Amino acid sequence: MIYGMDVSFLDEIEHGGGRYYDEAGRERDLLELLKEKGGNAVRLRIWNDPAGGFCNLERTVPIAKRIKALGMAFLLDFHYSDKWADPANQWKPAAWEALSGAELEQAVYDYTAEVLAALAEAGALPDMVQVGNEVTPGMLWDNARVGVDEFDTDENWATFANLVKRGIEAVRAASPDIRIMIHIDRGGDNASSRKFFDRFEQLGVEFDVIGQSFYPWWHGTLGDLRDNLNDLAVRYGKPINVVETAYPWTLEEPEGYRWVMNGKEELLPLPEYPPSPQGQQRYLEDLIAIVREVPNGLGEGFYYWEPAWIPSQPTWSVGHPNNWANLTMFDFEGKVLSSFAALSGQPAK
Template identity: 45%
Template sequence: MKRVLTTLLLVLASLTVTHPAQAGVLRIRGADVSSLAKSEAYGGLYRDARGRAGDALRILSDAGLNYIRLKVWVNPADGYNTKARILPIAKRAKARGMKLLVDFHYSDTWADPGKQFKPAAWESLPLDRLAQAVYDHTYDVLAALRRQGTTADMVQVGNEINGGLLWPDGSNSDWPSTARLLNAGYDAVKRVSRATEVVLHLANGGDNGLYRWWFDNAAAHGIRYDVIGLSYYPYWHGTLETFQANLNDVATRYGRPVVVVETAYPFTTEDDDGWPNIIVSAEPYPGYPATPQGQAAMLAKVADIVRQVPDGLGLGLFAWEATWTGVKGNGWDPADPASGNGWENQALFDYADRALPALRALGHS
């Protein structure tokens, strides 16, 4: 009888114990809400799935999201995405128990694989002073967050830095200079909070050759970091299968956790603000139509791929600019108030300002 009970207990244990990468919800179920402060200032409204108006962060939190991402520019023309603008959003998020990823672009405007423009105030600085400027700016923003009791949980030192940052000095045609600048940011983060995780973020999440080349060089040149961040947009960055293969490879090859800091998918092909949408196909990725259901299914699929990363190294994902709805005045160009938003058909709120099914799919991923 004792042997039978022992065998039964072992069988039950085998049924209930799961691999860490497959157990429960993801550690990070997040949304980039960088445009939220400006949207609200220009009259943007947000409603839950039942149509009740309320605080966008409350709606995100109630849907199960536990992280926000906020970008920081140095001196943008419109005055948004600065230290002063992110502090109130961070306080609201932390009050709801959400965590915070700060995304430093080290520019006055968008930084991505095609452009890494220096802030105007830094343009003439030699490398030593440029590294000091990176350190001082990073420290200043993060220390302000800490002082108000909203210490950043994760920090990106650079945004989509496939080709380096702060061109031409930080271009990775000169890896020692790239390393100097990135490590200046790393040191500033850790001086504010040793517990804050530093993310290095590349785009093109399905390009394994890029990631191996980049992070092999990072190792060779002593670049310090804690987490590998990826952008994966399924209509631009390769198949779901190549994305999964790259995610699994870089996590195991470099022994670092991975997080998808940017992903998105359209819920409609319609336009809401008179500015052409970036993605207009009725089925941008095979099998996933540009519908509310297709958007939810794609985010759920990306989340499932992250969950399956070996050894529990898949942390989670962020829907990019989830609250960037078609609000007049909240366009893409900080220097042009007349610019529109080509992204509102990929937000997690529809054209009646109501939370879409993808929001709940992300919150329960």
């Protein structure tokens, strides 16, 4: 089973002097510590030309080499943007702003191929690639925007599918061994998940793995997640990863911080998991059990999103403060939390 961690902020944290510590207070390399705690896979996002340079190709290659040197699986997450690509933002890279049609498709192919060629040269090809991040509303807006109002047209869906196909084509050309994931953000929403993947099937998008985001304050209960994953496994017969998830270990907000989820009312769907290291561990234990029990062995694993984004500096290249440090698996000073025991099957105390 995949016990994955998305640590895309690692480069920026290390560059800014952030440090990590084990239970005994000893300074540790983050990736080595994650592996020691049971992690076996790492996910990195890649942006085309981001502000500050972090998460671009040049800075991704050294982190990828460290992942591979530790024998961990590597998932590369193409956003096809200069910044966040998510349900509210799927904006084109600035360099592609004037492109459309075949030119935009070629840009997707060429960029994907360029990234994978650089990683191959470094001996750090990913084991799996996401062609797009949380692409429920499409990608490369507005050309391939779908799902809402005037954008939800057959023409836009066809444009979207063709762009994804070109990305997939570039991955297959780089290595037939790299698996392709399509990632949406509907972990607790079966109707929307079916609508999306039915459409991709109809449009002939050929991929290997279904990825879902699941954050309980946005996406429902663990029961909703279970029902959705079970149905998708039977309906499509593909391996499934919960490729983004998290849960708070505290609701404390130090002065100057405002968390992305910051009120107890947002935890009401999951009152059995208090916002503590123990509650975080129990949440992960139950999520892991749900993934393990997906029919036909198709529950492949999960990735915790940014478990190590500690508040080690006041400003970040993404242009907003750290709003995630209560959802990490490290305390505010970078010391590992006991919730990692969920990866080794040790019960929460």
